[in-house]
Amino acid sequence: MPHPLVIIGGGMSGIAAAIRYARFGQPTLVLEQHSRPGGLNSYYYRHGRLFETGLHAMTNFAKPDQKRAPLNVLLRQLKLSRKKFIAYPQFGSEIIFPDKTLRFSNDFSELQAQISQVFPESAEGFNRLANFVKSYDPFKKSLWLSTRERLAEFIDNQNLIEMILCPLMFYGNSDESDMDFAQFVIMFQAIFFEGFFRPFGTIKDFLSKLLEHYASFGGEIRYQCRVDSLCFKGNKVVAVKTDTGEEIPCSSVISTIGLPGTSNLMGEKDDDHENYTGRLSFVESIYLVPRSAMATVKNDSTSIFFSTSNQFKYQRPSTAVDTSSGVINFPENFHGVPANKYCQIRVTNMANFDLWRDADRPQQGCKERSEAYNELKKTFQQQSLTEVQRIVGSFEHAIEFEDTFTPLTIERYTSKAAGAVYGSPIKIKDGRTAYDNLFVAGTDQGFLGIVGAMLSGVTIVNNHILAA
Numbered sequence: 001m002p003h004p005l006v007i008i009g010g011g012m013s014g015i016a017a018a019i020r021y022a023r024f025g026q027p028t029l030v031l032e033q034h035s036r037p038g039g040l041n042s043y044y045y046r047h048g049r050l051f052e053t054g055l056h057a058m059t060n061f062a063k064p065d066q067k068r069a070p071l072n073v074l075l076r077q078l079k080l081s082r083k084k085f086i087a088y089p090q091f092g093s094e095i096i097f098p099d100k101t102l103r104f105s106n107d108f109s110e111l112q113a114q115i116s117q118v119f120p121e122s123a124e125g126f127n128r129l130a131n132f133v134k135s136y137d138p139f140k141k142s143l144w145l146s147t148r149e150r151l152a153e154f155i156d157n158q159n160l161i162e163m164i165l166c167p168l169m170f171y172g173n174s175d176e177s178d179m180d181f182a183q184f185v186i187m188f189q190a191i192f193f194e195g196f197f198r199p200f201g202t203i204k205d206f207l208s209k210l211l212e213h214y215a216s217f218g219g220e221i222r223y224q225c226r227v228d229s230l231c232f233k234g235n236k237v238v239a240v241k242t243d244t245g246e247e248i249p250c251s252s253v254i255s256t257i258g259l260p261g262t263s264n265l266m267g268e269k270d271d272d273h274e275n276y277t278g279r280l281s282f283v284e285s286i287y288l289v290p291r292s293a294m295a296t297v298k299n300d301s302t303s304i305f306f307s308t309s310n311q312f313k314y315q316r317p318s319t320a321v322d323t324s325s326g327v328i329n330f331p332e333n334f335h336g337v338p339a340n341k342y343c344q345i346r347v348t349n350m351a352n353f354d355l356w357r358d359a360d361r362p363q364q365g366c367k368e369r370s371e372a373y374n375e376l377k378k379t380f381q382q383q384s385l386t387e388v389q390r391i392v393g394s395f396e397h398a399i400e401f402e403d404t405f406t407p408l409t410i411e412r413y414t415s416k417a418a419g420a421v422y423g424s425p426i427k428i429k430d431g432r433t434a435y436d437n438l439f440v441a442g443t444d445q446g447f448l449g450i451v452g453a454m455l456s457g458v459t460i461v462n463n464h465i466l467a468a
Contacts, residue, residue: 001157002249005234005242005465007457008227009088009256009266009415011039013442015210017254019078021465022217029248030219031240033226033415037211039256040414040421041450043204046403051286053405053413054421056346057173057302058195058331059449060189061089061106069194070451077458080213089332091111091303093196095163096391097264097307102163103185106195115160115195122157126164129154133189138182139446145181160311167191169314170327170348174278174422177317183427190449198334198449204385224439227257230265236437253463256457257443259424260417260435269406272309273290276444278420279316279405283351285381287344298391299343304328306391320355321380323387347388348456352417353407360408377404422448431460 010032041054062069092105104111123142168187231239259276407419423443
């Protein structure tokens with residue numbers, strides 16, 4: 001008998017889709033190519049300590065009584081108790097440009113008050129924009145619409161426009177320089193209206209809870225099981241073929257590995273694959289610093305979004321890393337998170353995938369990275385650290401552990417082509433492909449953030465699998 005549903009990828013959207021379907025008593029199978037779940041939002045160990053990948057903060061914070069909020073809708077769909085789900089809200093975050101700073105929190109009125117103070121002539125226009133965003137449906141069928149052009153209809157101060165765009169682009173934009181207005185609305189809602197939080201414990205704890213819940217419904221997940229191709233009969237997928245040659249018969253398939261990866265499985269041409277591949281990737285460094293050494297460090301925020309120029313550049317840089325803008329995150333800076341002996345500082349900058357790939361070419365296929373790659377990593381790690389310390393103060397002397405992920409790391413462990421964490425600039429809002437029973441979920445459906453990715457998986461199951 002074929003599996004009613006096979007899900008390719010054990011990231012957040014795949015796990016959520018699996019839980020949603022399995023809770024109706026349906027046999028569900030998740031195939032994950034790595035030895036751990038989570039995809040972009042996973043974890044690893046160094047020196048006996050757990051480090052998270054991807055999770056700086058979750059967006060879409062909501063209190064339990066906000067029934068229609070995305071977070072609470074998601075938990076109901078997965079049959080998880082909101083009362084038992086502990087969410088630690090952020091301290092507050094900042095947007096720092098050369099001569100202006102804006103602070104925002106999970107209380108939208110704080111951002112409104114900040115804009116009234118820092119940009120008084122633009123406060124009315126910003127409030128009109130906020131009201132327009134509330135009424136806009138980002139999931140309706142529409143052509144790509146320039147956010148920059150739309151913002152100019154409400155706000156005549158270019159500096160404010162750049163500052164608004166900075167956190168929204170860094171947290172979920174797959175386009176260079178501009179973004180689709182529908183994506184802007186999703187991110188504005190997730191970050192400014194609702195805000196950041198952390199779940200209880202680590203990302204490992206969160207994933208374990210989800211997978212235990214999935215298993216309680218009889219769901220199955222196979223690790224180190226890479227999908228090699230799909231078998232078709234007419235306009236339907238009839239089986240999933242793994243890299244070991246096993247063919248798994250199925251009635252429906254949800255792919256969470258992005259449009260480029262799904263395109264490959266569908267046997268589309270190479271130029272189609274390239275059209276789907278995003279150009280934006282990142283380098284991220286993690287620093288572990290004793291709390292006793294943090295007295296001189298500006299660490300009263302959860303996240304700091306910065307640009308050293310008033311003209312914020314969000315594009316693939318011409319160098320391996322662009323250290324002129326980025327995100328500085330303090331993962332412990334959430335209300336209720338217990339303090340410990342060490343503090344983490346995480347720094348994210350935009351990067352050029354092609355230059356990192358070229359630096360690593362002499363050693364392709366080998367476990368060890370090339371000398372050129374390691375030198376590039378060392379050079380830009382220091383450049384980024386220097387820039388960050390200008391903003392938050394010196395901590396380099398106290399670093400006890402540091403690690404850096406590059407676009408190649410991201411591509412290897414997330415299957416995101418070219419290390420493009422936000423996927424393709426082409427979004428398939430209804431999740432449909434050229435095949436009747438093959439659907440795309442996750443970032444390339446247009447949902448963003450952990451809550452968004454999980455809602456994407458749920459939505460595909462609701463609209464296309466359960467409704468069939």
